[in-house]
Amino acid sequence: MRINKYIAEAGVASRRNADQLIKDGKVSVNGKKITECGVDINVENDVVHVDGVKITPIRRYTYIMFNKPKGCITTAQDEFGRKTVFDYLEQFAGKGLFPVGRLDYDSEGLLLLTNDGALAQVLTHPSYEVPKTYLVKIEGTISDDDLKKIRAGVKFDGVRYAPAKVFIKEQKENFTRLEITVTEGKNREVRKIFEAVGKNVVFLCRKKIGELALGGLSRGTARYLSDKEIAYLKAFQNAVTDKKRR
Known part of the structure; x- marks a missing residue:
């Protein structure tokens, strides 16, 4: 080497x-x-x-799944003294981990951390179109026309957002719960997609990255990925990188 x-x-x-x-x-x-x-x-x-x-180099890559709670940021430290995801991950210190992408301060759910830079690049770069699925709660109701706009792709603040898969899970007079799957990974993508149709997101939780699911992992806790989960991610990485080479 x-x-x-x-x-x-x-x-x-x-x-x-x-x-x-x-x-x-x-x-x-x-x-x-x-x-x-x-x-x-x-x-x-x-x-x-x-x-x-x-x-001594890190010989074996480490892959962690964390259920990020609301009220912490996805960085190693914060100039304003806010809690970071690493405040919850002291048992994994010293492994050179970094977050794969981000979830904003008011969002929660599935966050991967690793020291595998090549995999992180695949999972976060928009060109690889990795599907990420979220549960969302918005104020009020949403029309079929607005859902069609989201499915066709919307524009907000001069930025175009790709078509997303979205469906209603529950709708009441004062709120609606939906599931949405996006593939670009742009900053605050889901919130801006709903803002584009005049809706305010009051709850946002990432449940899946590809087929990797949060499952029953408790909020604020983390675990190592299983061998099966790692194999899935590496197979996905190999498939999309091979496709781009062609």
């Missing part, structure tokens, strides 16, 4: 920054300082130090 990749996989720096660390003479292999970025190392036997500190 190239030394810069080894440093990046240890979470010390990006590959570009790893190259700079090497050029600056801050990296040693088996006690010998190196200054060439193209050096290959034996990951099983060689000992690497950066700034005098021994490093």
Whole structure:
């Protein structure tokens, strides 16, 4: 493995920054300082130090499912002192995890965290059209015409939103519950889709990413994905990336 990749996989720096660390003479292999970025190392036997500190790459990717509660943000820290998802995940500290996409402060539900950057790219980039399913509660009722608009694709604040699958689960005089599946992953996408037809979302919970479902996981708790769930995500990743290569 190239030394810069080894440093990046240890979470010390990006590959570009790893190259700079090497050029600056801050990296040693088996006690010998190196200054060439193209050096290959034996990951099983060689000992690497950066700034005098021994490093070890993350050998196995980690995949976590978290049921995000309302009232926390999807970042590692917040300048305003608000709770973050990582305040709930202390048992998973030190694994280099980052959120796959985001759920806004007032939204809840399924959030994946991993250290697998390639998979995260597939699950979040709009071009891969990964379906994400939400339960939504809006104020008042919604007409068939508005549902047809959402299914055909809407425009809000100059931004076009792709057609979404949507149906009513329950409708009363003062509120409506719906299920909606979107594929773009744009910022606050679901809320803006409903705003485009004049509806205010008062509850938003993500239930599924592809066929990966939140199930009965309690709010504010997390678990490792099962081998079956990981296999599903990797198969999906391989399928969509192969399709894009053609």
